[in-house]
Amino acid sequence: MNRIAFFFLTCLLFFSACKLRVSTAPADKIIETLQKEYAPDKRVAVWNISTSPRGQTIVLRGETNLPETRNLLLEKLREAQIQYDDQIHILPDTELGDSTFGIVRLSVCNIRSRAKHSAELATQALLGTPLRLLKKTENGDWFYVQTPDNYLGWLDKDAFHRTDQKGLDQWLGAEKIIIQSPWAAITAAPDAQSPGVSDAVFGGILRKTGATKGFVEVAFPDGRTGFVAQKDQRPYRDWLAQPPATPEAILATAKMFVGYPYLWGGTSSKAFDCSGFTKTVFYRNGIQLSRDASQQVNLGEDIPTDSTWQNLQPADLLFFGTKTEEREKITHVAIYMGGGKIIHAAGLVKIESLIPGQPDFAEDRYKSFIRAKRILGADAETSGIIRLQNHPLYAPPAQ
Numbered sequence: 153m154n155r156i157a158f159f160f161l162t163c164l165l166f167f168s169a170c171k172l173r174v175s176t177a178p179a180d181k182i183i184e185t186l187q188k189e190y191a192p193d194k195r196v197a198v199w200n201i202s203t204s205p206r207g208q209t210i211v212l213r214g215e216t217n218l219p220e221t222r223n224l225l226l227e228k229l230r231e232a233q234i235q236y237d238d239q240i241h242i243l244p245d246t247e248l249g250d251s252t253f254g255i256v257r258l259s260v261c262n263i264r265s266r267a268k269h270s271a272e273l274a275t276q277a278l279l280g281t282p283l284r285l286l287k288k289t290e291n292g293d294w295f296y297v298q299t300p301d302n303y304l305g306w307l308d309k310d311a312f313h314r315t316d317q318k319g320l321d322q323w324l325g326a327e328k329i330i331i332q333s334p335w336a337a338i339t340a341a342p343d344a345q346s347p348g349v350s351d352a353v354f355g356g357i358l359r360k361t362g363a364t365k366g367f368v369e370v371a372f373p374d375g376r377t378g379f380v381a382q383k384d385q386r387p388y389r390d391w392l393a394q395p396p397a398t399p400e401a402i403l404a405t406a407k408m409f410v411g412y413p414y415l416w417g418g419t420s421s422k423a424f425d426c427s428g429f430t431k432t433v434f435y436r437n438g439i440q441l442s443r444d445a446s447q448q449v450n451l452g453e454d455i456p457t458d459s460t461w462q463n464l465q466p467a468d469l470l471f472f473g474t475k476t477e478e479r480e481k482i483t484h485v486a487i488y489m490g491g492g493k494i495i496h497a498a499g500l501v502k503i504e505s506l507i508p509g510q511p512d513f514a515e516d517r518y519k520s521f522i523r524a525k526r527i528l529g530a531d532a533e534t535s536g537i538i539r540l541q542n543h544p545l546y547a548p549p550a551q
């Protein structure tokens with residue numbers, strides 16, 4: 153009899169507890185809705201929020217780098233009369249202190265999908281590029297970073313010089329040069345035969361400290377110094393202030409890299425993937441594109457196309473992949489050259505034709521073409537295209 157009574161008492165307590173425990177479903181729905189609106193792409197925004205019940209209270213855990221969206225979440229929970237305990241961690245992590253920026257100190261740094269050198273290469277960043285630091289591993293060897301195009305990934309501590317807002321502003325406001333050759337040597341003296349300090353690739357940025365004998369004296373973000381040949385560089389402010397890009401300039405840049413190798417995750421003139429190639433070409437001409445092909449397709453102006461390609465203009469972006477009635481999946485991007493030809497990175501940077509019967513006809517690309525977008529001349533406010541001279545991580549700070 154005592155066992156039966158104990159069993160019923162246990163069941164009563166269990167069901168009473170279940171009744172007292174609030175459902176997380178309404179809060180989960182609000183979190184999901186905000187994610188779709190403000191953080192639909194996990195490659196460029198952190199929104200890892202979970203819920204758990206504690207009596208009549210919803211406990212919010214996780215992390216985000218979107219504090220305003222977190223505040224909106226709390227507001228909506230209050231409007232829905234949902235009691236909550238906010239334990240959401242806002243990035244950058246407070247453990248970083250004021251030093252929440254990094255400036256790349258290598259010619260090209262490799263940003264990975266996880267905090268280990270064997271992890272997938274997600275993207276790259278070039279010498280002198282500012283980064284936002286969001287958090288670090290427990291041992292401090294890896295940092296979760298965000299590039300100027302908002303791409304997220306893990307970078308080892310030796311790849312960048314860490315600094316605070318003041319240090320970043322000093323870097324942005326300093327007189328600098330940008331590498332204009334596909335590759336350049338930084339030497340210890342103004343002599344091509346002197347010992348090396350580092351290499352640099354197109355787009356690398358260095359502080360200018362002097363000039364002599366056909367060389368420019370430069371300083372790295374970490375304080376190292378060296379010399380780069382005058383012919384390999386251009387004043388940074390001149391590059392930043394360049395007039396709007398033309399189709400001719402885009403194609404001239406693209407053809408510089410014919411024959412360069414393919415590398416998944418590559419965004420430098422050492423090696424490219426398909427979207428890294430298009431991104432680099434437009435970057436040289438003062439325009440920031442998103443990182444991946446499936447992101448770049450959301451930029452610019454839609455251009456109607458048919459098998460004649462007659463509506464296209466040189467420098468338009470062409471996107472390829474698979475398409476059904478339900479969804480479209482973009483897996484490749486190329487630059488249109490005119491006359492049915494494209495230039496793209498696939499195995500290597502090469503020129504091919506989309507016209508059947510041509511000797512360089514790319515049948516696989518012809519069959520997988522999805523859509524075309526116009527970048528040059530597109531309205532900046534509605535197209536998502538950013539000129540680097542207006543980007544806060546490239547433009548000198550306001551005086």
